[in-house]
Amino acid sequence: MQLLNTQALIQRPLLMVGGKGGVGKTTVSAALALLAARNGRRTLLVSTDPAHNLSDIFRRPIGDRVTPLTDCLSALEVDPECELDQYLESVRQQMLSFAPLNQRPALERQLKLVRHSPGAEEAALLERITKIIVNEQAYDLVVFDTAPTGHTLRLLHLPQTMAAWSRGLLARREKGGRLRSLFAHLGKNSGSNPIKSEDPGVTTGGGSEREQQLLAPLKEREQRYRKAAELLLDKTHSGFLFVMTAESLPLLETARAVKQLQSERVPVSGLVVNRLMPPEAADITFLRGIYRQQKQCMEKIADLFSGLPQRHLPLLGEGMEGLEGLERIADRLAAAPPAAELPVGH
Template sequence: MLLNLARDRRVLFIGGKGGVGKTTVAAATAIGMASEGRRVLLVSTDPAHNLGHLFGRDIGPSRVRLAPNLDGVELDPEQTARQHLDEVGTALRRLMPAHLAGEVDKHMALSMDTPGMHEAALLERIAQTVEEGLQEYDLLVFDTAPSGHTARLMALPEMMSAWVEGLMHRQERAGRFGDVLRRIGGDDGVGSRVVGNTGATGGRGDRDGQVRELLDRRRHRFVHLRAVLGDPAVTAFVIVLVAERLPVMETIELHAQLRRAGVTVGGLVVNKRSPEDAGEFMAARARQEQVYLQQLVEALPDLPIEEAGLQAAEVVGVEALAAFAGRLRDAAGAASRDAPTTTPRA
């Protein structure tokens, strides 16, 4: 199921509760697709940044080659927010009167701790990554932050698009108001003095054009991301979980949140399934897990489920991830929602 989704889509988001193996599943999927000859970009939006640990190397905010046909990048929310505010501050200082530069800096410093700033900055970086990545790669695989953070992030494109469009509308109204004042006051009249001499570089028309260009670029990115996320032929979200009470409940809630945000959930990966033939202790755990899986099936009857068995050793390094991808490949198409108790395990 998982690799089939990856073959049929251009963008794949892997999410779920913390500690369930999202990064491992995302990395194995990316390696599996890269081994089939597809150009893949693996993107981490999780502040924990486990990609580097899995691949045994530093990754960071610049793309690096992880394996043949596979590049990776880690988007750090804190660094992204700081970079975003630096860019906004530079633009504002260019557009505002010179004597207000100190106020701009003060506003930018305060904005760093504004609720939602990190999410908004990260969303813009994701939007940029999607826009550029779809031109350069066959598949983008996102390893996302834990459920609550990701659900909020998926709902942001709609809100951010509306927010930017509102800013553009107000900027256009301000421009029309300035034109009226200039016509009333004449070239050397009151309107010219009120609207014109701001002290910023360039004339009013130049500054208005720069503001419109900046806002239009942001609006385009958010509109494009919203379209990509809402197109089930392009994007799918895969929820990873373990067969325990809290992860199952959180999965059901995350599925509902993603649906409200217009994001299609393509399937579920139940990771770290206990073996039934490794002693009574593990067999008892497997039976308990099956109870929770049945609750999941009843709550989300239309979603395909793929199971990945508990591994004896940590899945670390390209070879181990490739082997995990091989098990996913062997299990592709074998999972059945009609007979969850007999679903082969990856």
């Protein structure tokens, strides 16, 4: 088994930490962010999981704002509902400035329907994530404590999908503008009245200033999504780290997620197996069965993930909350494991 080099891992500008819910990925994310900050890297730790735990694990309020935690570490808990409200308000302000008075009530009704439509919060969350990925220049490293695996896979795939959708919409708008220009030219040459556009002021392929203002946010979003997708696929810029426990369900879910990410060329940097029982558990009747199950699972992990660098963390009998507890995890992630803590089954 190749040992995961966490010091090299935190040298990338972007690190995504994910896995099945309840396996300790927030603890690992926070410890890695703290390790990077300890090394002098300006680090932003971002939680996109609706069930935020950063405030709990650091024992201080964080919320939907960048909150300094140490000299080089700040944290942020992205609120999907807040993001959706802000996003819809920006759309509302933009559209109201162009919509005729008689169409504004219908626009307001439509925005209220969008507020409760499936996928609306995820789309708004994607807006914030892509802005952080592409535009955040104040930090050397951004660590995302992501939502459970299925949600994460959708977020990773959406930039490419949305970029293609935006390009298609822009192409249709431009094609429509060229056709209107052609019809207007033909009408003028034939002596008849030019065909009027349904969009007042748009008569040429380049579009009026009004149309350009309407299209500008869409073009910016398409470019940002495309850039985010490029960065997520760049192994020198980004890495995806999986956290799991030595149990059947996390094993199966992680295997599926790793396979899907690798098929989409997303760089999977490694695997952290968390909460391993110590060897002495085999001598305790109550724990013997759990230890045996973990050992069997570790043999499967060795087989399924033989090509991934790994780091194995033992189950500890003390709290991991607060800076003091996270420092202990960071120390374990940074150091080579002692012989007594080498992986079970190897």
